[in-house]
Amino acid sequence: MATTHNIATGNRGRIQWLYPLSIVTAIAMVVAWFPLGTLLHQQSQLSSTAQQIAVIQHEQQALATQQRTIATKAEAAMLARQLYQLVNPGQSLIQVLPGTSTLDGGGDPGYQPLVAPSSVSGAPVVHAPTASNGVSGFVSRLVRTLEFWR
Numbered sequence: 001m002a003t004t005h006n007i008a009t010g011n012r013g014r015i016q017w018l019y020p021l022s023i024v025t026a027i028a029m030v031v032a033w034f035p036l037g038t039l040l041h042q043q044s045q046l047s048s049t050a051q052q053i054a055v056i057q058h059e060q061q062a063l064a065t066q067q068r069t070i071a072t073k074a075e076a077a078m079l080a081r082q083l084y085q086l087v088n089p090g091q092s093l094i095q096v097l098p099g100t101s102t103l104d105g106g107g108d109p110g111y112q113p114l115v116a117p118s119s120v121s122g123a124p125v126v127h128a129p130t131a132s133n134g135v136s137g138f139v140s141r142l143v144r145t146l147e148f149w150r
Contacts, residue, residue, distance in 0.1 A: 070076050080086040087093050 070079055077088070085093055085095075
């Protein structure tokens with residue numbers, strides 16, 4: 001009887017809040033465990049992978065078209081010459097580089113005007129060694145001979 005008395009009197013208000021609270025808790029649990037974020041992430045990965053597949057298929061079509069164009073031996077030889085500078089056996093490859101028409105320092109250095117020695121600034125000054133006798137004379141001659149090491 002005590003349980004009936006408690007339900008009938010003061011605990012009835014608590015029971016009325018228990019049902020909505022349990023429904024809200026159940027909804028929160030479903031939302032928390034529902035893999036919505038994972039599904040959205042996987043969907044974005046699938047769309048990016050589909051886009052990559054489309055790009056690769058387009059490249060494959062372009063390569064198939066290129067394969068059909070260079071199927072002949074003459075086309076393959078022409079591309080080998082143009083792209084890889086390959087030649088047939090017994091031939092030699094000579095490359096002629098384009099020249100420049102400006103004389104302001106570009107092009108062949110043989111066409112540039114000579115420079116007067118007095119107009120050169122910042123050139124290292126080389127002094128003639130003084131003559132000395134004995135061992136130091138030999139050493140100085142040896143140093144002059146090996147001067148390119150400096």
